Amino acid sequence: MAQAEHLPSFLAAIDLTTYTGDVKELAYTGGLFAQATTSTLDQAFAILKDTVGRIPIYLDVSALDEQQDVVDLLDAGAAKVFVSGTQLSSLDKVPNLDSNRIVIRPTGDGDASAILEGTSYAIHLNVADATTVGSILQELGKNRPPVYVSKAQITEEDAVELGRQGAVPIVPAQQFTTAAEPADGQVRISRVLLANAKSDRPDGLLTTLVTDERGIALGLVYSNEESVAESLRCGRGVYHSRKRGLWRKGDTSGDWQELVRVEFDCDSDCLLVVARQQGHGFCHLQTATCFGEYRGLSKLQKTLQSRKRSAPEGSYTARLFSDSKMLNAKIMEEAAELCEATSKEDIAAEAADVLYFALTKATAADVSLEDIERNLDAKSVKVKRRKGDAKGPYAAKFGVNGAAPATNGEPKKEEIREAESKPKSKEDPAGLNKDGKIQMRRYDTTKETPALIEEVLQRPSQRSTDKIMGIVHPIIKDVREGGDKSLLSYTHKFEKATSLTSPVLKAPFPKELMELSQETIDAIDVSYENIRKFHAAQKDEKALEVETMPGVVCSRFARPIERVGLYVPGGTAVLPSTALMLGVPAMVAGCKKIVIATPPRSDGRVTPEIVYVAHKVGAESIVLAGGAQAVAAMAYGTENVTKVDKILGPGNQFVTAAKMIVSNDTSASVSIDMPAGPSEVLVIADKTSNPAFVASDLLSQAEHGVDSQVILIAVDLNEAQIQAIDDELHRQAMALPRVDIVRGAIEHSVTLLVKDIEHAMELSNLYAPEHLILQVADPVAVREMVFNAGSVFVGEWTPESVGDYSAGVNHSLPTYGYAKQYSGVNLGSYVKHITSSKLTADGLKNVGKAVMQLAKVEELEAHRRAVEIRLDHMQKAGGS
Numbered sequence: 070m071a072q073a074e075h076l077p078s079f080l081a082a083i084d085l086t087t088y089t090g091d092v093k094e095l096a097y098t099g100g101l102f103a104q105a106t107t108s109t110l111d112q113a114f115a116i117l118k119d120t121v122g123r124i125p126i127y128l129d130v131s132a133l134d135e136q137q138d139v140v141d142l143l144d145a146g147a148a149k150v151f152v153s154g155t156q157l158s159s160l161d162k163v164p165n166l167d168s169n170r171i172v173i174r175p176t177g178d179g180d181a182s183a184i185l186e187g188t189s190y191a192i193h194l195n196v197a198d199a200t201t202v203g204s205i206l207q208e209l210g211k212n213r214p215p216v217y218v219s220k221a222q223i224t225e226e227d228a229v230e231l232g233r234q235g236a237v238p239i240v241p242a243q244q245f246t247t248a249a250e251p252a253d254g255q256v257r258i259s260r261v262l263l264a265n266a267k268s269d270r271p272d273g274l275l276t277t278l279v280t281d282e283r284g285i286a287l288g289l290v291y292s293n294e295e296s297v298a299e300s301l302r303c304g305r306g307v308y309h310s311r312k313r314g315l316w317r318k319g320d321t322s323g324d325w326q327e328l329v330r331v332e333f334d335c336d337s338d339c340l341l342v343v344a345r346q347q348g349h350g351f352c353h354l355q356t357a358t359c360f361g362e363y364r365g366l367s368k369l370q371k372t373l374q375s376r377k378r379s380a381p382e383g384s385y386t387a388r389l390f391s392d393s394k395m396l397n398a399k400i401m402e403e404a405a406e407l408c409e410a411t412s413k414e415d416i417a418a419e420a421a422d423v424l425y426f427a428l429t430k431a432t433a434a435d436v437s438l439e440d441i442e443r444n445l446d447a448k449s450v451k452v453k454r455r456k457g458d459a460k461g462p463y464a465a466k467f468g469v470n471g472a473a474p475a476t477n478g479e480p481k482k483e484e485i486r487e488a489e490s491k492p493k494s495k496e497d498p499a500g501l502n503k504d505g506k507i508q509m510r511r512y513d514t515t516k517e518t519p520a521l522i523e524e525v526l527q528r529p530s531q532r533s534t535d536k537i538m539g540i541v542h543p544i545i546k547d548v549r550e551g552g553d554k555s556l557l558s559y560t561h562k563f564e565k566a567t568s569l570t571s572p573v574l575k576a577p578f579p580k581e582l583m584e585l586s587q588e589t590i591d592a593i594d595v596s597y598e599n600i601r602k603f604h605a606a607q608k609d610e611k612a613l614e615v616e617t618m619p620g621v622v623c624s625r626f627a628r629p630i631e632r633v634g635l636y637v638p639g640g641t642a643v644l645p646s647t648a649l650m651l652g653v654p655a656m657v658a659g660c661k662k663i664v665i666a667t668p669p670r671s672d673g674r675v676t677p678e679i680v681y682v683a684h685k686v687g688a689e690s691i692v693l694a695g696g697a698q699a700v701a702a703m704a705y706g707t708e709n710v711t712k713v714d715k716i717l718g719p720g721n722q723f724v725t726a727a728k729m730i731v732s733n734d735t736s737a738s739v740s741i742d743m744p745a746g747p748s749e750v751l752v753i754a755d756k757t758s759n760p761a762f763v764a765s766d767l768l769s770q771a772e773h774g775v776d777s778q779v780i781l782i783a784v785d786l787n788e789a790q791i792q793a794i795d796d797e798l799h800r801q802a803m804a805l806p807r808v809d810i811v812r813g814a815i816e817h818s819v820t821l822l823v824k825d826i827e828h829a830m831e832l833s834n835l836y837a838p839e840h841l842i843l844q845v846a847d848p849v850a851v852r853e854m855v856f857n858a859g860s861v862f863v864g865e866w867t868p869e870s871v872g873d874y875s876a877g878v879n880h881s882l883p884t885y886g887y888a889k890q891y892s893g894v895n896l897g898s899y900v901k902h903i904t905s906s907k908l909t910a911d912g913l914k915n916v917g918k919a920v921m922q923l924a925k926v927e928e929l930e931a932h933r934r935a936v937e938i939r940l941d942h943m944q945k946a947g948g949s
């Protein structure tokens with residue numbers, strides 16, 4: 070499926086060696102395209118610096134040898150980079166790099182369609198003629214990725230035709246013109262810009278939204294080719310008035326507009342003109358917009374700008390503008406108050422004050438909101454993220470980033486902690502978990518309200534369900550309709566496994582795909598055997614039989630679910646242990662077809678450990694796909710993926726949402742195990758616990774993902790004992806390879822101080838953790854008090870990780886509080902229970918009266934007669 074993306078109407082190719090910065094008319098629309106080579110790198114950085122946030126710059130970097138140069142160019146704000154296939158495979162591994170910023174540049178033009186087939190990256194085609202492009206585009210159909218096209222001798226007709234087909238033509242900048250009558254070989258900007266325009270009006274006019282640079286709507290007008298061409302020519306807002314024809318805004322009122330940008334909306338039926346309004350405003354009523362005056366920050370900016378021009382002498386604003394020391398003092402004062410604010414209202418009020426004084430400082434220096442937002446946008450495209458640690462005196466002041474807390478009147482650590490113990494809201498920014506020290510926020514339940522404790526026990530917020538559903542529904546539909554081809558294209562997109570040609574690996578699995586070290590084989594074998602034993606013991610070997618009345622025998626027997634689909638996550642970590650946890654019970658239960666789905670690596674292969682487990686449990690196939698697409702393929706089946714009856718296994722929000730959707734679709738006829746999402750653990754520790762053990766258990770779940778959550782309930786611990794756990798947590802975390810993930814998880818993790826084990830268990834049952842660890846004096850007795858938990862780990866010698874891998878219990882467990890109503894995966898998850906009843910004649914005589922009476926009550930006469938007819942028959946037979 071093509072990436073949903075807003076494409077420019079064209080790119081104007083410039084030569085970095087001769088570029089002088091004169092791109093005025095071209096800057097109003099489209100983007101600039103240039104070749105960055107080792108010798109033109111400096112110019113490339115210069116143009117990016119010059120245009121960042123104003124003109125999108127597209128760079129062909131296929132001649133650069135150093136990947137770091139490419140990343141630096143993206144960091145400097147390049148909109149997209151055009152890369153070779155070899156560069157792509159290494160760029161793939163760069164964290165935070167948005168795949169939408171990469172365009173693949175196949176070499177040669179012969180087999181472009183073959184290269185395009187199945188890829189989800191945008192493509193740059195360098196072709197001989199427009200007809201070839203036309204036919205390639207047609208062949209690729211609507212769902213193709215974005216295509217950029219350049220051509221040796223490109224004419225206006227070529228560019229227009231390409232635009233019509235939805236491709237982005239690349240035209241040498243010097244060929245572009247704003248002249249009404251172009252000379253030979255020239256290309257009119259307005260024509261290419263409007264190539265794909267669609268008017269939904271009978272008069273052919275284009276509905277035009279006019280906004281300011283902040284995106285605030287100024288008004289709605291109309292345009293046509295003539296007005297657009299004129300607008301580009303003179304750099305002003307020019308429109309088409311239905312009464313007066315060509316309308317150069319401001320010619321009579323003086324309220325004219327400086328043109329900033331012209332572009333189309335997503336489906337090219339509405340033109341967007343971004344303009345800098347001069348004079349009173351856009352509206353004929355002399356207001357800023359046709360919808361009234363500005364509000365919020367725009368209004369504040371307008372007021373400050375006008376005060377700067379003419380503030381009454383002695384007024385407060387005039388003082389602020391003229392006294393920079395006073396202004397700086399106000400900014401610091403308000404920032405400090407914002408740090409101290411805790412309630413929603415106070416934070417809103419203090420943040421407003423900070424913004425007011427900050428904007429005053431900006432206005433004094435002629436810096437506008439638009440400049441500030443451009444700066445924010447430029448930062449948002451950075452690939453290399455700043456660590457964002459607090460610096461210098463501020464780090465010391467708050468004792469973060471390992472800095473010693475300041476003395477000399479500055480708050481000491483104990484003072485901060487003291488402040489911490491005051492009632493606070495969940496989002497309290499003064500929480501101890503600053504990004505330097507890895508530390509959980511701490512709440513004393515004897516001092517806080519129960520409502521606050523319940524609030525802090527909320528799971529980390531997940532992306533909105535609507536948003537996730539909005540992403541997942543189309544994926545499911547695509548795979549259901551497009552089968553293997555769609556499934557593959559999603560794998561190419563998400564897993565970047567572009568070399569993969571078949572979405573399924575069928576058993577018997579080739580030996581070379583499961584080559585492992587002997588230690589790994591031994592470890593898998595030990596775990597396999599323990600999991601097998603524990604799950605085999607859960608088998609109902611014999612049917613259950615109960616004689617409810619003399620001659621009335623009820624029984625229940627189990628049968629395996631025939632075809633099961635097991636989802637083994639593979640996004641943030643490869644989890645062969647999950648393949649064991651799902652595959653072994655399926656095998657023990659006797660499921661006939663075991664299908665395992667897991668996202669492949671970018672080389673298209675599955676981790677050998679997973680292949681080995683699949684082989685051991687007798688899986689019939691491995692679906693090389695992840696996410697919602699894998700779930701859909703197993704729910705509905707495709708040409709090569711076997712349809713299953715039940716889908717089991719944990720996964721991220723896309724996987725969980727897809728499981729929910731398919732299980733609700735009666736036409737899919739598929740059930741699921743449970744919602745199992747981000748890992749979590751709750752540890753209850755008392756004075757007998759070992760701080761290092763406690764910290765290690767918390768960290769073992771925190772390292773799963775930034776959305777994991779870990780909770781410590783400290784039972785009657787004193788400050789030194791809690792501090793010992795905190796210190797251990799920080800020390801051990803800093804030594805972990807996944808420390809960044811841990812940091813993210815700890816952000817929304819908490820320590821709760823309670824007085825006794827009863828309160829600890831009350832909170833634990835309320836939270837219903839996926840894993841509950843009891844590091845307390847009498848853990849077996851405390852286990853009796855557990856009502857809601859996925860799996861319990863009893864005593865100091867039972868780390869949670871033994872359950873994750875090898876003890877024999879299952880690690881696929883309900884999260885997010887679902888332990889209140891769901892069990893974790895167990896043998897019962899793979900079987901159905903069928904009941905049967907067998908009556909003798911006496912049995913029917915004994916129970917028949919009750920049946921007939923109830924059937925009568927329900928007025929279901931046929932039910933009643935089914936008994937009566939038999940009883941009559943017995944009577945006749947007995948009488949004869």
Ligand SMILES: NC(=O)c1ccc[n+]([C@@H]2O[C@H](COP(=O)([O-])OP(=O)(O)OC[C@H]3O[C@@H](n4cnc5c(N)ncnc54)[C@H](O)[C@@H]3O)[C@@H](O)[C@H]2O)c1
Pocket residue numbers: 540563564637638639640641642644647668694695696697698719720721722723724745746747748773774776777839880881882883884
């Ligand atoms: N509760 C349990 O028993 C248990 C056990 C193991 C793992 N887990 C949890 O399972 C989760 C695994 O998540 P994961 O992400 O590592 O792997 P995953 O395999 O669940 O998800 C990866 C897939 O997500 C899809 N995806 C990613 N971004 C997408 C996007 N923007 N749009 C659509 N699809 C997208 C891709 O298809 C990708 O293949 C973790 O939260 C982990 O803690 C839970």
Ligand SMILES: N[C@H](CO)Cc1c[nH]c[nH+]1
Pocket residue numbers: 644646647747748749839873880881882
């Ligand atoms: N703790 C996870 C379940 O929440 C499972 C797992 C797999 N590998 C390591 N841990």
Ligand SMILES: [Zn+2]
Pocket residue numbers: 748769770773873
């Ligand atoms: Zn784990």
